[in-house]
Amino acid sequence: MRLLAICLLPALGAVFAFALSGRRFGAARVSTLVGIAAVHLVLVATLWLHPAPAAFGGWMGQDALGLIVLSLTSVLFFATALYAVGYLRRERPRGGRVFVGGLLGFLAATSLVALSQHLALLWVGLEATTFTVAPLIFHRHDRRSLEAVWKYLLISSVGIALALLGIFFLATAQSGAAGRPLLLPDLLAHARDLHPAWLRAAFLFLLAGFGTKMGLAPLHTWKPDTYGEAPSLVSGLMAGALTSCAFLGVARITQVTMAAGMAPFVQPVLLGFGLLSLAVAAIFIIGQSDVKRLLAYSSVEHMGLLVLGLGLGGIGAYGTVLHVLNNGLAKAWLFLVAGNVVLATGSSAAAANRGLMRTLPVSGALLVLGLFAITGSPPFGLFQSEFTILRAAVGAGHPWIAAAMLVFLAVIFVGMALLILEMALGDPTPPATRARESWWLLAGPVALATAVLMLGVYIPAPLQHALASAATALGGLAP
Amino acid sequence: MHTAPQVALLFIVLMNFAVLGTSRLSTCIRAVAVQGLLLGVLALLLAPRFSLHTGVLALGTIVVKAVTLPWFLAWAIREAAVRREVEPLVGFNASLLLGVLAVALAFAIAARLPLPGMQQELLVPVSLATVITGFIVLTARRKALTQVVGYLVLENGIYLFGLTQTESMPFLLELGVLLDLFVVVFIMGIVVFHINREFDSLDSARLEELTD
């Protein structure tokens, strides 16, 4: 029953928020946003304590991988909701009817994806995220965000269409086998007697479809434009939660193919996509001049790492699942801080935001720490997952992949350091005074930063257990 | 009995070529509408026995794909006051040639992917051909509206393939797919309207401000 509530509550909230038109309902709309985010977080927390039974006739259920992605989404959404209070107070005082409705719709869609055991339901949920996020990207209603939303819509819809084709291929592959169609438990149980040719075709098309939503290179072209033009908290949510849900789709079909024993077919494709994403990210990060586009390419890099870990198998799977969590938190943290920067100076170009340590000291410090976190420097969580993936690469006998990964990480660090440190430390072009940073805008990033730092040093036991079971589900093993 | 579906499938391929060949937007939209209609009819023809489920589904397809979306796109054309696709990225006869190649490729792929227990062997190649045609229209045209039409053709191809799995796809999900398609195209329409108002032209080549 709780599973249904987790998905329907935000949906109802969205409708309610959308219905309250007019300026005077601004405060009400924002409070519904924060209220629902809080309730959603509590509900998801209860799932950790005592798991809920399958619902909606087995179509929705809770498994380790889904729960991790759901918790990540819920935490990110709560942090973004807090941030949105400060953002809407400054950016659009009358509450932004479409904005809050879109956000809540997005939460409903992502929750549906995280909890669905039926692949077609997962597809519907992911498709729903596309059209809930579209108006959010178009929030600023100017020429550049128009171009961004058009590109996003077109490429995502084509991607999702390919995914739909993949799902139909999967259904065809299962037509011969027993078990209810397209239900994950049944697919996994009878994986061996699925039709091999159709299953391979299904895997490829689903990987292409969800890969487009994830932003794997070369399907990533919409990412820099969309994250660059959308409001930062929306970019943060997309980079953190949406990409993780898309990855969940890829993970589901990988689960099925691994169960069907097609690892030799699946792994080269995943490794190929992973290395290509790392390469593209490295090339496009050097000489980048806009901080949000920089973070978009960093997201492409981390998606590459996720798929690389999946393709390596062994402890790489554990590294990948941990990396989903770390990357989501770190990406949202950085985008929210970038949001603060853009709110203060109105532009996300590096040249316009020099000397942050003096104009926005807390955000500046968070940005610099974020640089170290996102590039996998030890005290932070991303180091643990990237180091595990590296150990998997060496363990699986791919020294050249490990070498390439390290080279790309080095180049990416140089590119990001050049931009972010110049922003944080340069001397401010117009001698700006110290702007007052409202507590609403800082609570989110600070909380996320502590979470990433904690994951670097201490992983709580229930999470460790969930990560291990998720890794084994993906055909890997815990370190 | 299965000659009727074959005729319908052939007509769908013809409509593909119509979309590729014509430079007039209204013809494109009419072709897509006819394809939607044929899809609805095919849903009825292919279903083993007529039931409420297949009936409502077919009706839903016709309503969405044959009536509402084309009407909405036609409204968009009147609003944007644009009649013809001026010089597209890839010429019309070149597109037709690509269309033929698409059909050939589709048949080659279908040959390698035998559909277990499916008596209508024409269905898979036609659906793949429609999908590839959709791709061609998407990339080869400049007008934003034509790209939406291309996306619709792509969806029709995938939906056509979906008909092979009528019994495995539960009713609710078919509806979900239809609903998603409707909303996405609806939003694309709104965006096209904004593009027209902002750039006072639908030429997507204008949309190039965002780059590294």
Place this chain on the structure above:
Amino acid sequence: MSRNALISLIVLLVAAPLLPGIALKTKSVLTGRRGAPVLQVYYDLWKLGWKRSVYSATTTWIFRAGPAVMLVSLVAAALFLPLDGRAAPAAFAGDLVAFAALLALGRFALVLAGLDTGSSFEGMGASREVTFATFAEPALFLCLIALVLATGELSLSGMLGAPLAAAWTRAPASLSLVGISLFVLLLVENSRVPADDPATHLELTMIHEVIVLDHGGPDLAVILYSSALKLALFAALVASVFVPRARLGAAASVVALLAALILVSAAVGVVESAMARLRLTRVPQLLAGAGALACFGIVLLLA
């Protein structure tokens, strides 16, 4: 520390100022002049002892400490040489490094004292002294390495003592090469002719004399005595390599030491009369040549 070693040490300390005199005497005799008396350096020391010392305003305590530190380091270095042919007053494994480092300490003190005066002449001398030292140290070490390889001993007493006689029988060629390069080192380190002309008065060409330009009175006396002692040390080093005195009796070894020292300083005099000063840029090549000789010796030993 045997009685004999102490006596030979005292002999060395007393006879040190004699050696520059002998070198000057041989040079002037060979060039047809009577030249200054052999004991001239003793007279200078006595004369300078009674003069008043004058210190420039720009100098600090380093200027006054310079000569003292140089003297102390050279006396300490002398303690490590096996003057009686058998054992040095102080000896331990690796004391050749201490010997070289003490020489470097003396040079460092002298250079700083020179630079303290703030005059361009002393700066010039110091810069040249340091440049030549950069090549002299490796050359000295090459010779010491050759001796280590030849005798298999790690302390100067061992290298230059009894085992050296046995080593002569095994590798006469490399040891003679080492002896020659040590002799060249002696000439450069003590600013003798090929590197610098002790008799010149044109400051621009001097090296050693110009560093001590501003010292006067007792300080100059200490410096004169130290440079003589340094010449004695190198002469003893060369003498010990060419004339192993391990087998001689107590008194005989002291006499042999004196004779060897006089012979080496005479040789210095001969070289001084035969050659003119080299151009400053040539001196590093001279040192490199000495180093090469020692290297050749080493290769012979290692092969």
Place this chain on the structure above:
Amino acid sequence: MMLVAAGILLMLVAALTVAALWRRVALSDTAFRLFMVLGCTLGAIPAVRVLSGAAVPDVRLASLVPGGDWVFGIDTLSAVFLLAIFLVGGACALYGVAYAEHDHDRRRAAGAHALLAVLVAALALVVTAQAVVPFLIAWEVMAVAGYLTIISEPERAEVRRGGLLYLVATHTGTLALFAVFAIWGNGARDLTFASLAAHPPASAGVLALVLWLALAGFGVKAGIVPLHFWLPEAHAAAPSHISAIMSGLVIKMGIYGVMRIIALLVAPPVWFGWVLLALGATSGFLGVLWALAQHDLKRLLAFHSVENIGIILLGLGAGVLGVGYGHPVMATLGFAGAALHTFNHALFKSLLFLGAGSVGHATGTRDIERLGGLAKRMPRTAAVFLIGSVAIVGLPPLNGFLSEWLVYRSLFQGGVGTGSARFVVVAAVALALIGGLALACFAKVVAVIFLGNPRDPLAREARESASGITRPMAVLAGACVVTGLAPVLVLPPALRVGSMLARSASRDTMSLVSAANGPVTVFVLALAAGIALAAGIALAWAARRARSSVQPSRTSVETWACAYPVPLTARAQYTASSFAAPVLALFRPVTGVSVRRTAHSFATHAVDPVRTGLVLPAWRGVAQAADRIRRLHRGRISLHLAYVIAVVIVLLVYLIAAGGAS
């Protein structure tokens, strides 16, 4: 180990207090000083106990993250570094507080103090970590804290550039370390050092890869040529007490890393010894040569650190060759020399940097060409800087000579041995050449800064720094003198470290300890005898003169300039460039010195040939290549869709190819 943990905790408390109450200057400064001194002494106690032979229990934390338990412990190797960290770290912290006493921006000063405390704590953790994950975490925290302390004045572009170069170099090095431990940990049970030691890399090829990567990773941090390019820029950018910690301790972590790898390997391969020897010789020679060419004091000292790292590597190389060729005595001496020189270098290099800071603080410039005659104006700083210089050049009475003597001793020990170990002795020549150049370099530095006449009004009005600044320097100088004159304090622990690394039987080490102790005391006695003899002669002579009618000495006269009519001005003095010119002329191609001569001016500009010739062009090449590829990708929507279709087609081809295969 508990005491070290307590020490580290105290330092973090110091950081918090100074960060929290930065508004009340007096209170926060005294609290910071108190906590730092307490923390350092607490931490030093177990280090001293381990060095004197006792054993300290490890601390083992259950594994909370992938990669096995977190183990912290102090063995003899860690103890040497730990002692240096607490001694130098404490001194620099006190110096820092005094240095920033009248700094107007109290927020930034407090931030700098806090970061310094975190840096020292991280250093202590790096050295005591006995498992891979805590080691890498402490390593990166140290690197980041180091970066943040370097850029304490970010408004200057030079500081930002230096900081960025440091950060990029150290991060790339860390990535190499990731690879080392990933490859090595692959076979092991878990990622503790103990299990790494138990499962060394199986094949020679993998071992070679691990060693080269370790050399690269640790070499970047240690500043081994050609990976040293970031060092001079970072030191020039950082405030002097931070440079002191950087040069004294942070780059030593690179050496600690190499030593730890050697300790973990049962038998390091012989070629590794020759590589270390070669790297040591090149780093030493090029380091001191480039130092000679500089006239920015901090860059000069930074290049000098590269030289000393070279000397340490020579010791390590001799040690590894000793183990490889089966000469335990040579190995023990080599490792002992390297460990002792690391400790000594931490002392005198940080002393020199603090001295440079004091000079910079008083005169406001780092360019030694504009200084001169500071000995009269800053007597205490001059005396302390002289002690540091004598120590770093390795001249007898002080500790620099001791560690170089140990390295020489191990090289000669090779010469006395048999087999191909005899060729090792040739490295002694390189060490001699380095020593000669070091003497030239520091004669120049001491003379140009402290002696002669002031060349610039800045130097003329300089005043001695406050006692808060000179007192820490005095402590370090005292440490140098004590370790120099009383080798019995320092040699036994060094040899204990040597024998641990060389795995020689303890019986050998004890004999070696006594063998080494005896003679060195003889040496000190000889020195004392020399002094006594000279003093005796001088006293006798002075007594004779006192009775005679000789007037007292005069000190009002100008320097004798060979009867030059006009009294000598400061311009007549030799400058740093002219002093070093003859030596640099001999090694022209390598020095990276460019001479700019105009009608009425002469200036030399020394630049680091590796940085300008190798590193920056390489990065520009990568950036240009990326730019060209980026231009291919215009923003047109149809291009983006074309990519999607291309992917679909490639996947279809893969499907058909793989379909046919399986």
